[in-house]
Amino acid sequence: MQDAALRLKNLAEQLLGGPLPLRIRAWDGSEEGPPGAPVLVVRHRRALRRLLWKPGELGLARAWVAGDIDVDGDLYRALDALAGFIWERAPRQEGEAKSLAQSLRDPEVRAAARSLLALSAPFLPPAPPREEMRRRGRLHLHTKGSDRQAISHHYDVGNDFYELVLGPSMVYSCAYWESPDATLEDAQRDKLGLIARKLDLKPGMRLLDVGCGWGSMAIHAAREYGVSVVGVTLSQEQAAYARKRVADEGLTDRVEIRVQDYRDVRDGPYDAISSIGMAEHVGAERYLEYAQDLYALLKPGGRLLNHQIARRPQADESAYSVDEFIDAYVFPDGELAPVGTTVSLLERAGFEVRDLEAIREHYALTLRRWVANLEARWKEGQRLTSPGRARVWRLYMAASALAFERNRIGVNQVLAVKTEESGAAHLPLRARSWR
Template identity: 45%
Template structure:
């Protein structure tokens, strides 16, 4: 039996994509603008070892399986089809696959591509979310190449959700770079600044500061003395250089250190933008208690992070694609869990909002940047890593659009007796 026949047996004859294989067989919609091409038997090996998204990812990242056409469209088509029609692989299907590709090829294990973070690697780095292990997983994802990140993120070097207005927020404006992403990232940093009530002379701590976008914004636009901390050495070096270039060294600094090592009680405001995803559910209470300790009475915390749509969902799959290829040890909680942990740590919750649609738009811009700079990106980090990013960003667009994940900003105040030092109505 040829591979196309197996494909039709597994997914049915009406799949909304075109299927081609190295044995010359074809199936699916011949007029589809996206094609799934099984280029070599190694792709079948990967799928045999892991007949799920992990197997598909391994085959695609290693180049043995190709998705031709727009990645987002391909993933959306497959997601729609699987959701509405269902996919079932019977014992008979497996037997036919074995007969088609040969038993030896089918059972021969192929090592995952090098972009995959193997569980054994992390086990040697201590307990989950220990300082040493956190440093390793941050290095895995963020110390890829500053040049690569510039190609994808654009001039702002901001790797968190932007905030779009109605005009800039149209998906039709994503393909042509027109400054919409940069404007939206500025708008995000300014929204955080206004929620925190930043004012000249204040001291701001930005935990998980990345390349220093929030630190530079607070110093430049509000005259705040800002300190950022990151576990990525490459981020710290890039950020320090940019601070010097912008003439902000008197107000802004970035430290290559763990947020847990920052002294307590010396900051008026704290921003946590995209760090909570790396903390872990068991550590949320300690995390927010630590940030509360670092604030002066009357201080404020703005927590900005990816969340799950509900609090009662089963724990995330720690062996899935995102944990293996993108964010090892990453965990997402529901917004209620985040808010409760902040509240129990001593923060009065003053405001929260969901920016889910904004993150889908942000990811579209990043994906368009990657495609625009594809050849340069491959030359910088290799095709396998570039493929990881193409797949991951397109999949995340779909996730945010379909409410699989959300993005919440939650504002908390550390009470000074009975005074939260907040305006009677939000002024942001």
């Protein structure tokens, strides 16, 4: 009897405390749910075991990465429907539906879910997909060794795969859009130009690019502004790719790419520092140290452009928890802070914060373009890395686009100056002259 979808629908509505916003197609071919809605495909009953052994976001992520569940239809619509009881973390009011994790801890709900497994193999926890980060422990976060491991997990998955997703610009951070109809390459070029102008780069200056990625900012600054650049990354694959690009551009006399921790840079002072999408990896415990290190590496009057994702502040900051899916599969040990916290720590390190530009909507546009690039060449993307890794990237980029659109997270460019003792910051009276 093909009734798995009906039983799953009933269970889901028990979890939600209301109507199911998706259709369900089960492993036995049955299908239930509202007509015209995106279809959640449960390919294997093993997906339920993953949720019962790890209720909430991580169990769902493991089922997705392993291919036990999928979406037939618009992924954004499906994630939007699911967000209210899986990803949204607003404090629950009396009478509201429980989260998935809360519901699956309810004995009656767990009993109903177990009934769906009656004909399956012994009720054992499935092994996590191989794409999940394996840790020896979490006692010592953000040591140089643990940061190398985390960065390698995220970035050393194949330069060809990143070329497919990011396009020719090879910039893995928020673009800067003149309009939604602009090309991704133009928007990334405009972002790099904006940063260079905020830093007031001029021929002969020295720029340190912290977390230089595949070398795009370093190449742009050297080629367009005539500066000498040191780019540092912890990724061997990024460094090899960036060095080849530098050589192909004929810029080896002006650009040096190092595999080096920013904490080990000792050849200051620099006129300017760019940190673009890197500070999210630093961690709350190390952030003041990060700011102090960059402050020490700048000349008096030097500028830092810190481009960083921020989360919304919580009513109880001590209760903030790391996103389980992102931590396990995407950015291990990454931490987001409210922009106010970031500004405060930069000031504590000695910086004068002179400008802050919030560009949240720009990141949503960027992520949707990356998702479109991956979906357009889906089979090739799976071949270049692994089917599970491609599924990780598709889910995290689509979910992140919705998070920026919903104002759950944002991204900000903070311009900070190592102001001289005299008070001179060497900025124009109308500081936003870079417009």
